[in-house]
Amino acid sequence: MTEGRIETFDAIIIGSGQAGNPLALALAKEKWKVAIVEKDVLGGTCVNTGCTPTKAYVASARAAWAIGNAHSLGIEVPKSPKVNLKTVKKRKDALVKESRLGIRKALADSPQISLIRGTATFLDQTCLKVGSRTLKSNKIFLNVGARARIPEGFEDIDYLTNTTILQLEQVPEHLIVVGGSYIGLEFAQIFRRLGSKVTVLEMGNYLISREDQDTSELVREIFENEGIKVICGAKCLKGKDNKSGGLTVSYHQEKKDKQVSGSHVLIATGRIPNTDLLKPKKACLKVNERGYIDVNPKLETNISGIYALGDCNGKGAFTHTSYNDFEIMENQLFGDKKRTLNDRITNYALYIDPPLGRAGMTVSQAKETGKKLLFARMPMSQISRAKEKGETLGRMEVIVDADSEQILGAAVLGTGGDEIIGTFLTAMYGKQSYKKLMNSVQTHPTVTELIPTLLQQLKPIKK
Ligand SMILES: Cc1cc2nc3c(=O)[nH]c(=O)nc-3n(C[C@H](O)[C@H](O)[C@H](O)COP(=O)(O)OP(=O)(O)OC[C@H]3O[C@@H](n4cnc5c(N)ncnc54)[C@H](O)[C@@H]3O)c2cc1C
Numbered sequence: 220m221t222e223g224r225i226e227t228f229d230a231i232i233i234g235s236g237q238a239g240n241p242l243a244l245a246l247a248k249e250k251w252k253v254a255i256v257e258k259d260v261l262g263g264t265c266v267n268t269g270c271t272p273t274k275a276y277v278a279s280a281r282a283a284w285a286i287g288n289a290h291s292l293g294i295e296v297p298k299s300p301k302v303n304l305k306t307v308k309k310r311k312d313a314l315v316k317e318s319r320l321g322i323r324k325a326l327a328d329s330p331q332i333s334l335i336r337g338t339a340t341f342l343d344q345t346c347l348k349v350g351s352r353t354l355k356s357n358k359i360f361l362n363v364g365a366r367a368r369i370p371e372g373f374e375d376i377d378y379l380t381n382t383t384i385l386q387l388e389q390v391p392e393h394l395i396v397v398g399g400s401y402i403g404l405e406f407a408q409i410f411r412r413l414g415s416k417v418t419v420l421e422m423g424n425y426l427i428s429r430e431d432q433d434t435s436e437l438v439r440e441i442f443e444n445e446g447i448k449v450i451c452g453a454k455c456l457k458g459k460d461n462k463s464g465g466l467t468v469s470y471h472q473e474k475k476d477k478q479v480s481g482s483h484v485l486i487a488t489g490r491i492p493n494t495d496l497l498k499p500k501k502a503c504l505k506v507n508e509r510g511y512i513d514v515n516p517k518l519e520t521n522i523s524g525i526y527a528l529g530d531c532n533g534k535g536a537f538t539h540t541s542y543n544d545f546e547i548m549e550n551q552l553f554g555d556k557k558r559t560l561n562d563r564i565t566n567y568a569l570y571i572d573p574p575l576g577r578a579g580m581t582v583s584q585a586k587e588t589g590k591k592l593l594f595a596r597m598p599m600s601q602i603s604r605a606k607e608k609g610e611t612l613g614r615m616e617v618i619v620d621a622d623s624e625q626i627l628g629a630a631v632l633g634t635g636g637d638e639i640i641g642t643f644l645t646a647m648y649g650k651q652s653y654k655k656l657m658n659s660v661q662t663h664p665t666v667t668e669l670i671p672t673l674l675q676q677l678k679p680i681k682k
């Protein structure tokens with residue numbers, strides 16, 4: 220099986236992601252001897268090629284948009300600000316570096332932790348190979364994350380992914396975005412606002428297909444009003460690098476073969492877990508047909524002593540879900556063992572502008588439960604704070620179980636939606652009757668202060 224010297228640890232963590240780093244520190248605090256293995260830079264997707272850099276770009280894009288719209292608030296500035304993508308990138312790089320250095324320092328400050336650079340592959344259920352080293356432990360925690368999925372027909376062209384688009388120093392002339400979901404939409408609006416012509420090609424009949432169709436249609440309207448071309452029902456089949464420069468994407472729509480050419484193509488067609496790199500078969504680790512490692516609510520895999528956390532277990536695909544996996548693991552190891560995946564309420568935000576904050580079920584999902592439902596919706600155009608800001612696009616909506624009076628889900632597409640959604644989420648975690656929130660007094664003038672009014676307007680809806 221293994222040859223040479225074997226290095227033994229109390230725990231081995233693979234991947235310095237949103238679960239791996241805090242777990243290493245928590246185990247070290249309990250005096251465990253820990254190895255954390257990372258094949259790339261520290262911090263994983265969120266820090267380097269996900270949340271931090273994209274939200275830094277969202278802020279720059281928002282500044283460009285605000286200047287363009289300042290005249291509507293009585294501020295006279297040139298309508299087309301000059302965008303310097305090199306400076307935008309430099310600001311982003313500094314933020315990323317700061318986070319990465321923070322992680323490096325925290326890990327280095329603990330004598331219990333060995334940071335091992337390289338790709339880990341299983342040799343058996345307790346041993347891993349990293350370069351020429353062999354590591355052994357009875358506790359192995361996998362936090363290997365995911366990478367961009369490149370569809371067949373695009374492998375050989377000069378495409379961009381969420382990683383490489385963040386290295387550009389010139390704004391693309393015409394960015395074609397393949398995939399109209401979270402990654403595609405955030406980048407589409409960022410680059411439109413920074414000055415690109417943008418075309419979004421989405422295979423499904425509507426954008427962000429996990430949302431209710433009318434939410435998706437409202438997002439499409441907002442995008443089209445900003446000059447983004449949205450083409451749905453477009454199955455992208457292949458890409459081609461043009462001899463004269465630029466690229467062409469061929470797609471199938473309404474039974475016809477069509478094409479669109481642009482200067483750059485971003486592939487945003489989903490993620491695949493990095494579990495293949497681990498050679499999971501060597502450990503007899505059960506991986507599903509999409510490559511995700513099967514776990515139970517305690518994050519245990521089919522192999523005793525091996526756990527999977529974060530995007531690679533397919534139970535969440537967000538930074539907060541990965542971090543929550545760490546919290547569950549810590550509780551299972553050192554706490555009262557009561558925390559599990561079953562406690563988690565779905566929540567996330569789509570960082571377009573205005574943002575979409577989401578908690579719990581969509582209306583379509585709530586209807587599928589067969590419960591008696593109450594529903595209310597309020598347009599942002601009726602909310603004073605939104606009017607004062609001059610940001611009246613979008614709406615708030617909430618869905619309630621009529622019998623238990625508990626909130627099943629909420630969506631806030633509108634100014635501050637990413638923050639406002641937290642009010643609904645808190646009530647949901649508290650398992651309170653919606654009437655508690657309805658009878659609360661919220662601060663004026665905020666969008667949140669209209670949540671009690673929204674709840675007063677709840678009406679039964681048909682299943
Ligand atoms: C463009 C983009 C924007 C996003 N924006 C948001 C957002 O706004 N909000 C949000 O909540 N989520 C967002 N996400 C999702 C979020 O980034 C991830 O869910 C989050 O980073 C959790 O990842 P993780 O901890 O599972 O693993 P990761 O952070 O991906 O870390 C896995 C680490 O494991 C390493 N690794 C993999 N295999 C091996 C191996 N065999 N040996 C050694 N090391 C290995 C990798 O190099 C990597 O560093 C975004 C994602 C993308 C791509």
Ligand SMILES: NC(=O)c1ccc[n+]([C@@H]2O[C@H](COP(=O)([O-])OP(=O)(O)OC[C@H]3O[C@@H](n4cnc5c(N)ncnc54)[C@H](O)[C@@H]3O)[C@@H](O)[C@H]2O)c1
Nearest residue numbers: 398400401402421422423454455487488489536568569570
């Ligand atoms: N704000 C956030 O929290 C945030 C932001 C970005 C990414 N993320 C995370 O990253 C994950 C991945 O995001 P994503 O947007 O890449 O993936 P996704 O799986 O959400 O969407 C991929 C989209 O590409 C489309 N598609 C697939 N193949 C296609 C083809 N050949 N032609 C045209 N369209 C095609 C699909 O229909 C789908 O709408 C998300 O699940 C999310 O958890 C989160």
